[in-house]
Amino acid sequence: MALQSLDILRRSATTTPSTQVREPIEVAKLIDVTTCIGCKACQVACSEWNDIRADVGECVGVYDNPTDLSAEAWTVMRFTETEENGKLEWLIRKDGCMHCADPGCLKACPSPGAIIQYKNGIVDFHQENCIGCGYCVTGCPFNVPRISKLDSKAYKCSLCSDRVAVGQEPACVKTCPTGAIQFGSKEDMKEVAATRITDLKQRGFANAGLYDPQGVGGTHVMYVLHHADKPQLYSKLPKDPSVSPLVSLWKGFAKPLATLALAGVALGSLFHYVTMGPNEVSKETEDEIDREDNEKEGAK
Amino acid sequence: MNTRKTSAPALKVNRRQFFKISAAGLGSTSLAVVGLAPTDARAEVRQYKLTRTRETRNTCTYCSVGCGLLMYSLGDGAKNAKAEIIHIEGDPDHPVSRGALCPKGAALLDFIHSPGRLKYPEVREAGSKEWKRISWHEAIERVARHMKADRDANIIDKNADGVPVNRWVSTAMLTASASSNETGIITQKFMRSLGIIATDAQARVCHGPTVSALASTFGRGAMTNSWVDIKNADFILVMGGNAAEAHPVGFRWAIEAKKQRGAKLIVVDPRFNRTASVADQYVPIRAGSDIVFLGGIINWLIANDKIQWDYVKAFTNVGAIIQEGYGFEEGLFSGYDAEKGKYDRASWNYELDGKGQIKTDPTLAHPRCVWQLLKQHYARYTPEVVSNLTGSPQEGFLQVCKHLGETAAPDKVGTILYALGWTQHTTGAQNIRTMAMIQLLLGNIGMPGGGVNALRGHSNIQGLSDLGLLSTSLPGYLTLPNEKAHPDLATYLAQTTPKTLAEGQLNYWSNTPKFFVSLMKWFWGDKATRENNWGYDWLPKWDKMYDVLQIVELMHQGKMNGFIVQGFNPLASFPDANKVSAAFSKLKYMVIIDPIATETSTFWQNHGEANNVDPAQIQTEVFRLPSTCFAEEDGAIVNSSRWLQWHFKGAEPPGEAKSDQEIIGELFVALRELYRKDGGKLADPILNLSWAYRDPKNPTPEELAKELNGRALADIPDPADKTKVLVKKGEQLPGFATLQDDGSTACACWIFSGCWTQAGNQMARRDNTDTGLGNTPGWAWAWPANRRILYNRASCDVAGKPWDASRKLIAWNGERWAGGDVPDFKVDSAPAAGMNPFIMNPEGVGRLFCVDKLVDGPFPEHYEPMESPLGTNPMHPKVVSSPAVRIFKSDRERLGTHTEFPFVATTYRLTEHFQFWTKSVRLLAIAQPEQFVEIGEALAKDKGIVQGDWVKVSSKRGFIKARAVVTKRIAALTVNKQTVHQIGIPLHWGWETVAKKGYLTNTLPPAVGDCNTQTPEYKAFLVNLEKA
Secondary structure (H helix, E strand, O other): OOOOOOOEEEEOOOOOOOOOOOOOOOEEEEEEHHHOOOOOHHHHHHHHHHOOOOOOOOOOOOOOOOOOOEOOEOOEEEEEEEEEOOEEEEEEEEEOOOOEOOOHHHHHOOOOOOEEEEOOOOEEEOHHHOOOOOHHHHHOOOOOOEEOOOOOOEEOOOOOHHHHHOOOOOHHHHHOOOOOEEEEEHHHHHHHHHHHHHHHHHOOOOOOEEEOOHHHOOEOEEEEEOOOOOHHHOOOOOOOOOOOHHHHHHHHHHHHHHHHHHHHHHHHHHHHHHHHOOOOOOHHHHHHHHHHHHHHHHHO | OHHHHOOOOOOOOOHHHHHHHHHHHHHHHHHHHOOOOOOOOOOOOOOOOOOOOEEEEEEOOOEOOOOEEEEEEOOOOOOOOOOOEEEEEEOOOOOOOOOOOOHHHHOHHHHHOOOOEOOOOEEEOOOOOOOEEOOHHHHHHHHHHHHHHHHHHHOEEEOOOOOEEEEEOOEEEEOOOOOOHHHHHHHHHHHHHHOEOOEEOHHHHOOHHHHHHHHHHHOOOOOOOOOHHHHHOOEEEEEOOOHHHHOHHHHHHHHHHHHHHOOEEEEEEOOOOOOHHHOOEEEEOOOOOHHHHHHHHHHHHHHOOOOOHHHHHHHEOOOEEEOOOOOEEOOEEOOEEOOOOEEOHHHOOEOEOOOOOEOEOOOOOOOOEHHHHHHHHHOOOOHHHHHHHHOOOHHHHHHHHHHHHHOOOOOOOEEEEEOHHHHOOOOHHHHHHHHHHHHHHOOOOOOOOOOEEEOOOEOOHHHHHHOOOOOOEEHHHEEOOEOOOOOOHHHHHHHHOOOOOOOOOOOHHHHHHHHHHHHHHHHHHHHOOOOOHHHHHHOOOEOOOOOHHHHHHHHHOOOOOEEEEEOOOHHHHOOOHHHHHHHHOOOOEEEEEEOEOOOHHHOOOOOHHHHOOOHHHOOOEEEEEEEOOHHHOOEEEEOOOOEEEEEOOOOOOOOOOEOHHHHHHHHHHHHHHHHHHHOOOOOHHHHOOOOOOOOOOOOOHHHHHHHHHOEEOOOEEEOOEEEEEEEOOOOEOOOHHHOOOOOOEEOOOHHHOOOEEOOEEHHHOEOOOOOOOOOOOOEOEEOOOOOOOOOHHHHEOOOOOEOOHHHOOEEEOOOOEEEOOOOOOOOOOOHHHOOOOOOOOOOOOEOOOOOOOOOOOOOOOOOEOOOOOOOOOOOOOOOOEOOOOOOOHHHHOOOOOOOOOOEEEEEEOOOOOOOOOHHHOHHHHHHOOOOEEEEEHHHHHHHOOOOOOEEEEEEOOEEEEEEEEEEOOOOOEEEOOEEEOEEEEEOOOOOOOOOOOOOOHHHOOOOOEOOOOOOEOOOOEEEEEEEO
16 A cells, blocks of 8 residues: 555554654645535535445435434534624534544544544544544544444544545545635645635624634644634534543553553453444433533523 | 533543543453554555546536536446446536536436436336336337327318418427437427427526527527626626525636625525525515516616716617607506407507618607606616515615616626526516616626626526527527418518618628528428428428427317427426326327436326326326436537537446437437338428438437538638638538528528537637636637627727726727627727627617517516415506416416415525436435425414424415425515515425435426516415424
8 A cells, every 4th residue: 555645644552653754745624614605515525535425314404414424424514594793694614524733533542553644634544443442533622533333433534635645635625616615735725714814804704713723733624714703603613622631631641551451351342342343322321411511501 | 512612621521521431442442452453554545546547528417507527437448348437526627617516516426327317218008007118119119100190190281371380289399408409409300390399498497588588688698798707796696596506616706706806795585595695795585576676776776877878878779769659557568458468569669760770869868768768667666665565675775776886887897697586487587687777777798797697507408598499499599480470481581580770780680591591401401492492381380389388288188199308307397296297197198218217207106195196097108218318428518608518428328228319310210211101291391301310310419510510512602702712512611600591501500600610629629728807718619609708899888998998808909809708799890880789689789678579568567476475566556467477277277365375485496406306316315305495483483383394385286295494594574564474495306216205396386487488487476384
């Protein structure tokens, strides 16, 4: 396999240092929410290029379909109707992997080489090395990775690393009808964003701005928002995302200890894994926590 | 979720994280720990999948933007490999799409490989419940015999006056607007030779009114500018359309205007749609009240003197004096005959002087000059009236006026993007006319960044209109002869060749005889001679227009026996599906030619409430013939900007599917054989038809494209020097200027002449060099004569200098007109000669007053939809809906009232789907899986409906059930002091689908159409709503 086409910066659960000599350009995808028409071309092009097809779902009373990310839907459009400054707005956000500079998924991943960060900034999942533990799901501050029901492996947007490796833009970028998704060096994308923000401010969006959250070291997928002061408006885009404290704990001192402890139960667990597949948080537990979370939200 | 909201966390772990990490982790981490996980890492996890695939260029088959495609197929072209398309993406070289594709284009792979693709000829025998596979031979034989039997029994030889009419109206045929020009033209030849005039294409249910409105104003019925040119606009109005959703890739140029020029974008629509989501402002409007809004703009422009006077005085008929006798009173124009429900249009005309020229008053003071009449007509459309009737807030309306008004300056230009939101009304043509008039008043026609941009629907609906695949048309916007008006050739030519109405005008239609005789030579070749009037008697002559509403009515009355449906899904597309279904059930035979399964082809199947029929009671024999799709053929289609773009075959069709050309070829040859062998009625037009294709059963796209261009049948001498030959016998013509009326040229469609010259196929050109303002004349080929912006002479002032130096397209250089575009003008006519820019109009100018060109008035007037939520017309209560509407008695009885059906419904497309095809496309079924209707929050609350509920929407004609999308985006409006709720109904569903099964939306709208073109009123009718 082509080891040279993209240089690796980090591999999950690997102590061997990566090569340091080459210095490829850092890339980024810029999603200008303010010129996105929510047509879902990016969603479709993503699935077409990556040969994935989600289930045909149902209309749940909004335009969102598929209704959530899945192992077969790596990007989805999320629609929100809101009134800002007395004006109706229909905010449409393309959700998917943010390709964090400090990726929580990679940090949390215990399987060597299952998650790779290239020097150009792309964070890629290598399913052949994935053990389906779901740590990446927990580690992600954006709730992006999904475990497949078919093979119990984690999937998410690869920023079309296969295309980028041969010099092409990601499928979603190329197809975007209005040019709301752009791709280039991160530096260039920031400049494009700055121009857009100037235009938006002239059109009355005083708080227009770039979403490139520093809590995760910045991202290689960035948004231009009309209301950068309120990212939560855009289907709960987190205001200040950061790598889960638990992952930091895990990487800091708990992991070596846990590894020791886990080694003891390894054989038993292996037996469990092979026969039952990975454990999952039950739907009921999830729902219960969701309810609690919502109540807390409501109370605020 | 909590994790994402926690700001600046200390080591805070919530319950979810705890559960997740502990539960998911324990079992599996151990795998890695014991070293069982693979360890080699790969850069790019997946290898690039296209490395040695074969790349083929094509054009998207859906809408009229005409995006470029790259199709990748397995195998490198080796003979032993069977090509299979595995991926499609955008062509980055394409000047409009630049690599982009909308969701439909991005999902084309799943269309090509849809489980709904037809693979073998099939028949459903009378009364049967199922399909039976048959051979092509049996299919063609049986269909040909049905056709011959019906034709022999029912073709009309002569009418009561003894005029040969050669008219066969007991079999109808629909043609396909996604098929290529080459399929279109061979179908035209096939049909007319048989005498078929009951024929229509999707243009009828789509942009018919555009052609009427724009041709009656500017001279040609097409989008005036080009997709890329939208980027040159300072102001963009989207009204009567939803460009972002219906034409996403074309709409990129509106976004470009916003980004690069700081252009403002305003959307006026019943719904806050996806175009509105990126607009600077959204103004709501009641469906069916557009003329009030636009008439109000005219009034505002006049009142505020926002008129580009130099332009208007020079290039419009503003000063023309109208005949005495013209008038408008209480909702009626002069000449109305209440009994017939029609106008006598004689008084709606110019006053002419002794030389037959228009009398004008340059001072505009004459009380009967167009300016005075215009002022008077629209004085009633005050901002208060506008707001009261449209429900639009006055400040929103005034914002639109203000922004449009600013473009009256010569260096400011505005454009309008519209589509079916304007066409699909009983006042469809007049909606568009109003905007065309506004753009003339503002001097925005002919200008880069301006125009009236009709965003056509299907990928080749422009082409099918151009090719005359409509009941009463012939190719190139020639008229099919009428039995009364054109009993013989001389009368036909005299009637259809206009006389110049002002001195020094080009009046290009004066060349009509050249176009027509060349067309006849194409039809009947050597058999068309001067002696037999070029075969004039063989052409069918029409008695009335057999549009789709007329066709269905006749079927419903049991007066039709056969129906050939090429790439069309009439059961789903026509209004009042229950009536359509009943009509189909009375047919003897139906022939479906399509790449995919359609509801029409299975109208006889029971699908519960969605199609509650009993197959045993339906005696129609249905043949289903599988055809190729775009990816499996060569050919050209015409985009909305009139570009003829050639595309290439990328793979073989599935199963036994054949190209449309081959199917028509086989059918024609079989019929001709029957007539040769057995004889039959009126065999001459069939036996004499020119059919000199290498393989008569399979004419090739190349052969047909060359016929569209035309060739010389004899040496054509140079008119400037008769000793020289301009075109040699047998050569392809260089363009329509060399067409002759003496039988020495043959040309299937004069406006396409120039598309395949001696220099080769111009439509396949791929030079995307920008010659300025985004013009790319080296890419493909545009009719007419490769001009990209119509009426571009009007981008310069009277002296030939551009109105705006920064928007220089062409200019007079002292000797000729030249620039980045091909001048839409006589290139050597100096400005001083006084020729005017609208060269297709015999008066040379644009028409503010469109004289007798439309049946329902020379000025647009507001009439309520046939089903009005007000039950009155406050502008003139005695004339509520359009007095010139044609409605059949049985359809009038199926109209509802606002007391019974209180809500306004409007139907439309979603960006994820294209009409009724893409429900067979899995990727799009995933993106938008299930039928829904959009309901405002207030109405939903009244009815106790919440997000995702099932609701039943019913009209006088039937009902559908769908999910409820409850939204802030459709607000209740106050109209004429009452509350009006509007319901939005997407139209994509049915039972031939990989999405969730649904109902035919067109069960709901009434079967009544635009006065001029009979395009049905899908956009404003009445329904009721209840929780299902």
